[in-house]
Amino acid sequence: MxxxxxxxxxxxxxxxxxxxxxxxKPELPTWDFxxxxxxxxxxxxxxxxxxxxxxxxxxxxxxxxxxxxxxxxYVYKDTIQVDPVHVGxxxxxxxxxxxxxxxxxxxxxxxxxxxxxxxFDEVGVNxxxxxxxxxxxxxxxxxxxxxxxxxxxxREIAPAVESVPNxxxxxxxxxxxxxxxxxxxxxxxxxxxxxxxxxxxxIVNDMAIPLGSPVDLQLQEVxxxxxxxxxxxxxxxxxxxxxxxQNTQSLDLSGMTLPGDILVKISGHSYGSQGQDIAMSEEVKxxxxxxxxxxxxxxxxxxxxxxPTQIIDDASxxxxxxxxxxxxxAKIKRGNMEISIVNSMSVSANVTISVPSLEGPAGGTFEETxxxxxxxxxNQTFSxxxxxxxxxxxxxxxxxxxxxxxxxxxxxxxxxxxxxxxQVALALFxxxxxxxxVFSTIQGIIESQDKTLGGDIPVTSDSxxxxxxxxSGQLDIxxxxxxxxxxxxxxxxxxxxxxxxxxxGDTLRVSNVNLDPGENVITVDLADYSLIMPRDNQxxxxxxxxxxxxxxxxxxxxxxxxxxxxxxxTLTFSEIEGYxxxxxxxxxxxxxLDNETKVQTAAIANGDLKLTIRNYIGVExxxxxxxxxxxxxxxxxRGVLNxxxxxxPQDSTFDLTGYEIVMPLDDQVIHYKSRxxxxxxxxxxxxxxxxxAINMNxxxxxxxxxxxxxxxxxxxxxxxxQEMTGMPDELDDFNFSRVDMTLAFDSGISxxxxxDLSIIGTTSTGETATASVSxxxxxxxxxxxxxxxxxxxxxxxxxxxxxxYGLATVGDGATQGSASSSDSIQASFEISIPMSFIxxxxxxxxxxxxxxxxxxxxxxxxxxxxADIDNQFGFGAMLTVLASPDxxxxxxxxxxxxxxxLTLTVPPGEYxxxxxxxxxxxxxxxxxxxxxxxxxxxxxxxxxxxxSVPSRFFSTDSMQIKLTGSATxxxxxxxxxxx
Numbered sequence: 008m009x010x011x012x013x014x015x016x017x018x019x020x021x022x023x024x025x026x027x028x029x030x031x032k033p034e035l036p037t038w039d040f041x042x043x044x045x046x047x048x049x050x051x052x053x054x055x056x057x058x059x060x061x062x063x064x065x066x067x068x069x070x071x072x073x074x075x076x077x078x079x080x081y082v083y084k085d086t087i088q089v090d091p092v093h094v095g096x097x098x099x100x101x102x103x104x105x106x107x108x109x110x111x112x113x114x115x116x117x118x119x120x121x122x123x124x125x126x127f128d129e130v131g132v133n134x135x136x137x138x139x140x141x142x143x144x145x146x147x148x149x150x151x152x153x154x155x156x157x158x159x160x161x162r163e164i165a166p167a168v169e170s171v172p173n174x175x176x177x178x179x180x181x182x183x184x185x186x187x188x189x190x191x192x193x194x195x196x197x198x199x200x201x202x203x204x205x206x207x208x209x210i211v212n213d214m215a216i217p218l219g220s221p222v223d224l225q226l227q228e229v230x231x232x233x234x235x236x237x238x239x240x241x242x243x244x245x246x247x248x249x250x251x252x253q254n255t256q257s258l259d260l261s262g263m264t265l266p267g268d269i270l271v272k273i274s275g276h277s278y279g280s281q282g283q284d285i286a287m288s289e290e291v292k293x294x295x296x297x298x299x300x301x302x303x304x305x306x307x308x309x310x311x312x313x314x315p316t317q318i319i320d321d322a323s324x325x326x327x328x329x330x331x332x333x334x335x336x337a338k339i340k341r342g343n344m345e346i347s348i349v350n351s352m353s354v355s356a357n358v359t360i361s362v363p364s365l366e367g368p369a370g371g372t373f374e375e376t377x378x379x380x381x382x383x384x385x386n387q388t389f390s391x392x393x394x395x396x397x398x399x400x401x402x403x404x405x406x407x408x409x410x411x412x413x414x415x416x417x418x419x420x421x422x423x424x425x426x427x428x429x430q431v432a433l434a435l436f437x438x439x440x441x442x443x444x445v446f447s448t449i450q451g452i453i454e455s456q457d458k459t460l461g462g463d464i465p466v467t468s469d470s471x472x473x474x475x476x477x478x479s480g481q482l483d484i485x486x487x488x489x490x491x492x493x494x495x496x497x498x499x500x501x502x503x504x505x506x507x508x509x510x511x512g513d514t515l516r517v518s519n520v521n522l523d524p525g526e527n528v529i530t531v532d533l534a535d536y537s538l539i540m541p542r543d544n545q546x547x548x549x550x551x552x553x554x555x556x557x558x559x560x561x562x563x564x565x566x567x568x569x570x571x572x573x574x575x576x577t578l579t580f581s582e583i584e585g586y587x588x589x590x591x592x593x594x595x596x597x598x599x600l601d602n603e604t605k606v607q608t609a610a611i612a613n614g615d616l617k618l619t620i621r622n623y624i625g626v627e628x629x630x631x632x633x634x635x636x637x638x639x640x641x642x643x644x645r646g647v648l649n650x651x652x653x654x655x656p657q658d659s660t661f662d663l664t665g666y667e668i669v670m671p672l673d674d675q676v677i678h679y680k681s682r683x684x685x686x687x688x689x690x691x692x693x694x695x696x697x698x699x700a701i702n703m704n705x706x707x708x709x710x711x712x713x714x715x716x717x718x719x720x721x722x723x724x725x726x727x728x729q730e731m732t733g734m735p736d737e738l739d740d741f742n743f744s745r746v747d748m749t750l751a752f753d754s755g756i757s758x759x760x761x762x763d764l765s766i767i768g769t770t771s772t773g774e775t776a777t778a779s780v781s782x783x784x785x786x787x788x789x790x791x792x793x794x795x796x797x798x799x800x801x802x803x804x805x806x807x808x809x810x811x812y813g814l815a816t817v818g819d820g821a822t823q824g825s826a827s828s829s830d831s832i833q834a835s836f837e838i839s840i841p842m843s844f845i846x847x848x849x850x851x852x853x854x855x856x857x858x859x860x861x862x863x864x865x866x867x868x869x870x871x872x873x874a875d876i877d878n879q880f881g882f883g884a885m886l887t888v889l890a891s892p893d894x895x896x897x898x899x900x901x902x903x904x905x906x907x908x909l910t911l912t913v914p915p916g917e918y919x920x921x922x923x924x925x926x927x928x929x930x931x932x933x934x935x936x937x938x939x940x941x942x943x944x945x946x947x948x949x950x951x952x953x954x955s956v957p958s959r960f961f962s963t964d965s966m967q968i969k970l971t972g973s974a975t976x977x978x979x980x981x982x983x984x985x986x
Contacts, residue, residue: 038978039976039977039978040976040977040978042976043971044973046872046970049854050966051967062084064081065841068080069957081842082841084839086838087811087836088836089727089811099710101601119466120572120573125569128454129565130453131341131445134443138432140429141319142428143426144425150303151301153207153299155298159295164184164187164214164218165180168292175286176284176285178285181279186274188234188272192269197311198311199265200307205260205302206257208298209299210254211253212249213294215280215285215291216279219247219277220246220248221243224298227270227271229268229270237263237269244275313418314416315415319411321431323406324405324407325405331452331454335399335451336451337448337449339394340447341437342436343390343436343438344433345386345434347432347434349430350383352423353422353423353427355381356378356379357414358379358411359411360376360407361408364396364397366395375389391435400451407433448565453555456555460552461548461551464548471585471586473539473584473585474539475582475584476582477579477581478580478581479579480578482531482533482576483574484528484574485574486527487526488524490568491561495559497522499553499554500552501552502552505548506547508539515536517531538578542585551571592699596679598676598677602675604715606713606714607714608669611666612709612711613708614706615661615662615707616634616644618648618702619656620648620700620702622699624652624699629683630701631681632681639665710828714824714825716822717820717824720817720826722816724764724813726811729808731806745957746799747792747837747838748778749790749837752790753834754785756825758818759824760815763782763783764811766793766798766811768809776801850944852884858936859936859938860935863976867975868976872909873971873973874921880958881916881958885946886910888942889906890907891906892936892937909925913943933974
């Protein structure tokens, strides 16, 4: 491709300067003149540089980011179509081969089984109950704070002071104290018969004279209108109580009865003022003393009082009646506890019943608090379901206690005596008062359990057996003992089956087998036993006996049971006497398919089933051969063959084309069945040596369609080769920043298809670069993306052609899906190369040399070159102008080395004007015809760290290079010089 360029040659302009010396010196003149001349003009436009049909424009950059409006990035695109490849006839599995014999051993008794369940009788204890009366006993009353009587005044103690005028001084004489009575009331009782306690009686003397001695105090009460002394309620102060002093005497209340309202009588003797004069006044006459009464440690046998909280505690136990069942710890299945309380007291109370022999479902002693009103009764029943009864195995009794806490009657007065009581009745029983308490689990000793069971086990066989010698088979008795939780108290099992006899003719019997907790397995090998049954009763009759020991400590789950599973496995015989039905000799078995391909459904395109039969029985027979997994029209494969009586091989082949195979993915087996018909109306005896040998062979199997897990199938992708002719030669030195290569696959295969692909770029000199992908699953992602770094390296080699080849592996041997012999894989190979480059210092924008004839004179003084460059590219350049009279220096290979006229740097996206004076040794280059060549080396962009970043060709990019010159020459007429 050629770059646009314009070479202009214009008439030189001559500028003449007159020499003033001519006015004074009559000499021939000399002068200098300047000649301006063009050299080259070249225009580089991106749309002309990249004018190829494979190059288009896009509005995003090489990373898919939108470009500014009106800006488009050039991109090279090429698409190569890959020829489709087909799965073909590779959907196959290996041949299936099986040898088997149908002998007398094929006359069998199918496995039979029966299950018996043994449950224990209910275990419990008899109902129990007990009444307990608790009397309140001595009642404690609260202490009483000191309370004062009315004052006893001086004028009452010494009446003589009334005659002494106020304002005079006189002494008060000694005299007896007249009886003086003051009322007093107790705040906490109206009446009380004291068992214990005392009154603290204190005289506080605030009279003007000492008091006593003695001073006698008598407590009195009013009875039927008469004032009487209270017996024993007397205290005396023998010492004088000085003025301003006080003295306390204690009165023991034991055995005393006091009313709530009493009289306090004071008497005795007073020594007066003891000869001292006292200034008499009303204040002195009214001076007094008081009696303070306090009570403490009060206990009464009866009272009408404010009764504080009283505490009654009691404990007892209830013996269980004698029983074979003895409890150490038992969970209650059916049980209740009834609590009846009668409160005869005039106070309310809270009754807390605690039964340590009973624990709650989550543990902890059973405890209930029942509120009681005064003079009331209550009856409450509590369910004991899932509670636990706990006691000593040697002491079968229920321990319980109760705590009664009365409520204070304050401020109310109530009557109470020490004979008042609370009666508590406790009863434990089952679902009703007359029924036993029943347990769901028990640790203890239980009554012996004796269980008998029996029944029939039907014998299932295609023949009617009269007598058969058993060659193989076993009796499995699987017992799960869910009742016993420990080894103690475990039962024993005895089992007998009448129809199975040993060589001595004795009936099969399994005796005294201890049944430990959990799984117990008893296995009896039945080989060498005989099976003897009448024709009209083809069954096994069994009897079993389970019994537990007496008096042995154990742990039992009474809600569980003992299951006895009697299982007679399939029996085969060495010799048999009986009537054999036409299907008596049957072989039903499987052939496991050991193939990496796992078939769920598959349409058979080709395949044969061959049966080879050898008859050693010696009678004509007929066989029906069935394969369940090979199906046509919804029915399994069936083949019917007549078998000759001789032992020569008999071959039969069946075409399986049009059939399909259907089987579970997780059970890759062929189930076949061969039924041999023999006479059924005659009793006969057959031995083990009688047999029919059969060989089954399924060969040459291939499928047109398959659903399942397909073993890996390798399909070669045809090699394609594409010439890279659409890339401009001018870009040979360019390194692209990013290249995208994608193979877009179109496949209807639902199972994984893995692609291994190689792409090789080759230059004309044999250099190569390779990009590849490995194990790419095109079922998950149909667009195979070649790693961008590999694709970029390959294209930056600037190959002349690209070769693509590879291998597709259909199926991974693990993923379920479908495949068909007609399935194909098609693809297109797409190359996208945005014109985005990493420009190095040697990236050259190639230009052709131009021939220039400036027509300059010989006598030149100097030449100045002018470079006008309008660079609209987004990157800079280094411009070097080379000159040579021989164009061969610009060819490949060059004939010489050109001269460099100028070298300058062109900034990106700017217009620049630069002037350079041509060195004198190179002026002569422009005086003759010369070839000029602009070498443009592109300068890529770099980031702040100096790392190259992509430079791009946009649709608006261009660069104009205009080179002109200016030459200065001198004309000297004295030398005869001329232009």
